[in-house]
Amino acid sequence: MNHNLNHWQLSLIVFSFIMGSSLLMAPNLTSFFSGQDAWISMILAVIIGFLINILWLFLLKRYQFQSIFALNELTAGKIMGTAVNITIVFYALHLAAYVIRNLSNFMIANVIPESNPWTYQIMIILLAVYTTYYGFNNIARVSEFLNPWMFLLFIGSLLLTINKFEFSNLKPVFDQKFVYIAQGAYSTTGFPFIEIILLGSVFVYVKQKEKLTKSYMAGLLWGGAVLIITVIAVVGVQGDYMVKRQSYPTYELMRNISVVSILERIEVLITVVWIFGILVKVVVCLFAAVSGLKHISGHTSMRVFLLPCAILIWSMANHIHENMMEFTDFVGQNWTMWWFTLYAVIVIFLIAGIMRGKDKQAGT
């Protein structure tokens, strides 16, 4: 199993992770609270996400970018550290389950209504297990190859909607109270900007550590920029009244594309981009989970854990929520807090570790 990746591949992974599943969700999540000021919420979320990740990377840099599982044991002690590691594994599996549920929800609701959600769940889990089986290097290469195409597809389909863009949909600016704008930013901060701390299990495999921070942040900002543009485009074309009522407004936006008579109904293209982002996200989660389990068990290989993790993700994806409404409510209310708690716990341990001089022991 080869896990190594270079800084360019890391950038692209971060980019896919950020853009991935949020591409279709972000406009609704922000606009639901902040209306036509959704783009301000999005910018706010990117800024908060940027600050959160800067702190995170700064702390990890002090520890020479060791794996977060090893660092937890180092900073929190053997027992507490293992407890935190188990929590991270649970978080990762839980997130993967949500992402997959999101995919099958989307498929059933919008694309092929008469089909069974299990088909899509099982297919994407199989793909994730397949690539994780070969190590993290595999998904890094896959994203290196596919990302330019995905970016092209995204930009291309966005450009095709430009002829329907109306600035009046975005006006008046700052119409909403700041609380609502903040509330819009709140839900998109956790999803995806805090979730991405799961990539902490990968940093140890990045070859050029000195370029890591820069490329990670570049990927994050590019992903954030794409989300901001998406929100602006979606709200600008459809108006916030429509966006608030759609679960997947970006997809609906692409449905409206009509440039010349041949370029119609090409929303499928944006779905490709989205599914790829979902794949990357699930793989990162799965990888974090199995490498955490590998660390906890002290085993030499992580392949043994793939099968139980895959089954657990699948059953959790189906079982965690009864229906879509519950799902959306839960994500909107609790998701950021839920992830921020994990982030805060690890960060506090890391800071405490630095104070006690533990960072000098890391990597030796």
Add this chain to the structure above:
Amino acid sequence: MNNKAQSIKYRVTLTALWGFTIIYTISFLAGKQLFPFDKWIGALFKPVYAMMFGG
């Protein structure tokens, strides 16, 4: 080499993982919510959310 301790840790982890997976999957297939994680998490963060945005 602490081979034995390693293998015990490994076995415990793997058994626990499989055990949880099987219990959870059975509870899913039987339609019983044994682990309502969403409810627990929701209960945990409801006050915080209400404080921030007023419900």
Add this chain to the structure above:
Amino acid sequence: MTHPFFKRKRHISQKETSRSEEKLPVSADIHIDLAKIKELLGNSIDVKVIEFLHAPVKFAVCYIEGMVNKQQIELSIFEPIKRWQQTDCKKKPEELIHQLETAAPLYTYRHFDEITAAVLKGHAAIFVDRVDAVYCLAIEMWQARGVEEPQSQTMVRGPREGFVETLQTNTTLIRRRINTPSLRFNLSEVGKITKTTVLIAYLDGIVDQDVLTEVKERLKNINTDKVFESGMIEELIDENGYSPFPVFQSSERPDVAAAALTEGKVVIMFEGTPFVLITPTTFISFFQAAEDYYHHFDLSTFIRLIRILSFIISISLPAAFIAFTTFHHELIPTSLLVSLGAQREGVPFPAFVEALVMETIFEVLREAGIRMPRPIGSAVSIVGAIVIGESAVAAGLVSPAVVIVVSLTAISSFVSPYYGFSGAARLLRFILMVLAATTGIFGMIFFLFGLIIHLCALTSMGKPYFTPLAPFQSGQQKDSILRFPLWWTQTKLYSKWSKKS
């Protein structure tokens, strides 16, 4: 760590199979030796032992009929020895061998296993009385096909020579193209029964040492009784056993092999087949024909793009047709949809069955076209063209659109310069059709992702298979999907650009 579930065992400890009596040393008595060699080779009709037991110095010659140059035996062994035997001076048995008049290499062996091996390779073994050694003269010659134009890889411009079944000729064909002293041919032997000669060719100093050691290691670890074609070796030393994609480039063209050698690759040559194996190879090299370098670069680039397009078509066109007509009507322009619907009027099967049946029929026709005797060939093409092309449509079994799709797919699958590679597309097409029939275009997307994951996981002799694309290597882009001009490395743009990176 390892999961032996699907993995085959590569390193099987080889028991020494050679029988102990073959290790017997040669004795000084010619009678004992001849009895021994006759026992070892058996009384086959093609084994000839010609004895001169009444000459002053007794000697005998053993060879296999049809594998040696008989005229040369006559002229360079019998004639001079007979002349020498007839002279009156005192003769020492050791001197006999110095009488030979030949340029062929002479080997001296003292054990029977070496002698039998040499005789079976086409040497003539010379037994001399009162000498405890046997001389083997390498005068092998057998009926071989002349150098002809390669059948499997034809081209418009370029050399017309192809490899033949004889290694000696093949090494010459390469040697003539690369006149450098660093060209090496390394000998090894494969197969417990067939003991086939395999040559590992490389350019010393340019070759990747890791690859070279890996190739040698794997050839050494082959555990098999018989090998008759390089395809068998390919399967035995391939590291990704279950992949449909070939990770060796098998070529019949000496210019391709020579070009690969100069790029630092290893060429595995093989007695008894005109196909050599080139390794390590990349996915994209299966889209590159030798001819690309002989034509102007803009045309070559265009042709490469066409090849990639036809690869994509040959994998996905029937599946896309199924997906669009079954699930995604909205993606088809309305007028086309109407005409497609009108065509399908009265066709009893769903699009998937239609396409599957047509694809299967086509594969049957194709196989029949290869296997049947030449004179019947036209019969099959008539039946294929008329029955499948027109009658099936007229009878309302399939719609005309499916016929177009299947023919286009079929033609596209012939574009690949390497036969083994288009095989992968042929097989994957059916899997993709099933996915498209069940989950529409999303099944195809999942398949695409799975395919890319698979390609990124493949290695060829430990080197990444998908390499100039992922991991991306900007330096190699000058000859991957596009072919830059040959003078590209001398341009200012290139030097500036390479300095920057």
